[in-house]
Amino acid sequence: MPLFLDLHEMPDGVTAEHVAQMHQADLEIEHKYNCRGLTYWCDEKRQRAFCLIEAPNKKALKDLHSHAHGDIPLRIIEVDETIVESFLGRIEDPEKSQNTELNIINDPAFRVLMVLETSNYLNRLEANQFTIFAQKFHNNVSKTLKKFNGRIVKKDNNSYLASFKSVSDAVLCALKIKFQFKYVTPKFDPSTRKLNIALSSGVPVTNKDNIFEETITLATRMCDVVKEQLVITSEVKLLYESENRNAAIDDKMIKILQPNEEKFLNQLIDYVEQAWNKPNFNVNDFSRALGLSKSQLYRKLTKLTGQSPNSFLKEFRLNKALNLLHEQYGNISEIAFETGFNSAAYFSKCFLDKYGILPSKYIQQHIA
Structure with missing residues (x-):
């Protein structure tokens, strides 16, 4: 049966407890619509909630919500459970909230995503040297992501897509990878070993068709197009400074993409791709x-x-x-x-x- 993730906006005054009550109401009548509610994410700060539900189709999901509590989702997308777990860390309720009378989960689905790209398949010296570089590089990146609680969503020989709950973890991880990169293969010509890292942030369901599509698209474009090695959005900067008591980000080490630059970048690539x-x-x-x-x-x-x-x-x-x-x-x-x-x-x-x-x-x- 298809798996769907939906988006609800929480009106002023609605709390995680209210969302838990709505989720409970869904569970009580879900069998009538051949649905199965797996879990949800609630973000009181951003006033958004997301439900993960198995359903025959989107209409059945809407009917379930409508009859259970009347709150129709603003947007519904079909998702893959492995991808959901890679981005968000779970596809069922957290252990601490299971088997409780009212399952209150105040757990945001907001994430910081990292896109990391290194030299493509063209930039190989000799096959054995490329293998050595790849092994060292991937071992280094994997260890660093794990250290900073990054979840690998996707990777290949030349790129990573990773998800972070903490903005601080994401920024510090990116800085660490950037710093260590030059020591991975010091004997090679630096011109053949390039690294670009981009961080953007967002929620899993927007007006796009795929999970975190807006956030991934922006981070990928930043990584591919912006000339600096490490670039973050202005939102990531503000969130980092908020998490760290206004500790300023060094703009000599990190390029901060301003909102007008972000808008220009998206307009530019949207048009060029056509x-x-x-x-x-x-x-x-x-x-x-x-x-x-x-x-x-x-x-x-x-x-x-x-x-x-x-x-x-x-x-x-x-x-x-x-x-x-x-x-x-x-x-x-x-x-x-x-x-x-x-x-x-x-x-x-x-x-x-x-x-x-x-x-x-x-x-x-x-x-x-």
């Missing part, structure tokens, strides 16, 4: 779509990414092309035109300039 593979797409289209003059676009983009609009677009296309090559999407000419380059020869030149290897040679070494 238009990046059109061969005639140019800077004029770019600036017009974002409602900026060419000079404003240049200034904002170089401050955020360290790149001009033309360079940013070219690199965006090359990253897409690299992924397509790795996935064996097509031959070099097909991928060149698919990613917005006018000719295979020009694509190969740009690829060589960025990655230090021709796409044909890359295929031989990494794919064939």
Whole structure:
């Protein structure tokens, strides 16, 4: 049976005890709607509650809530129980609240998410050296995440997605990983060993279709686009300072993305993801779509990414092309035109300039 996570806004005056009573009312009649309430999260501070319920469909879940207490959820998304547990730490009631007369859980679902990316599959020296680097790197990151109570949601050879309940844990973990990174493989050329970390925060259910989608999307964009090695949102900064009695974050070590920069970043990527593979797409289209003059676009983009609009677009296309090559999407000419380059020869030149290897040679070494 499908599993759903829903969002309820708590009106002023509604407490964790009230939410517990509503949850109890759900449990008493859930069998009538073929539903099973697994647990819930309540956040008095942010006035939000989230219910995790097995149900035949969204309508059955709404009918259950409507008849039990009348509070219809604002939003419902379908979820996977393993993913829920990875982000939120549980898919059932906490032990301390089980077998109590009224199951009061004042446990927020708000999380700080870390996206961490290191050198991609292209940046290998020799296979055995890459293996040594990967082992050391992953051992180091895994130990550090565990030390700071981070939960690994997803990882591969080059990236991590991790979840934290504590903002302080998330920030201190990111700083520790950044500090230790240069000691993981000191013999290698630093230019081939890059690390980017981003922290953003939010709740699991928004107007998007997937759990924590808004928070993940922002953190991933920050990690991919912002030129600094470690970047956090202004919300994470404020929460960190609140948790630590206004202890200021050192902006020389951490880039703090301001709200206007966050808005620009999302507008930028939203648009580029729609238009990046059109061969005639140019800077004029770019600036017009974002409602900026060419000079404003240049200034904002170089401050955020360290790149001009033309360079940013070219690199965006090359990253897409690299992924397509790795996935064996097509031959070099097909991928060149698919990613917005006018000719295979020009694509190969740009690829060589960025990655230090021709796409044909890359295929031989990494794919064939």
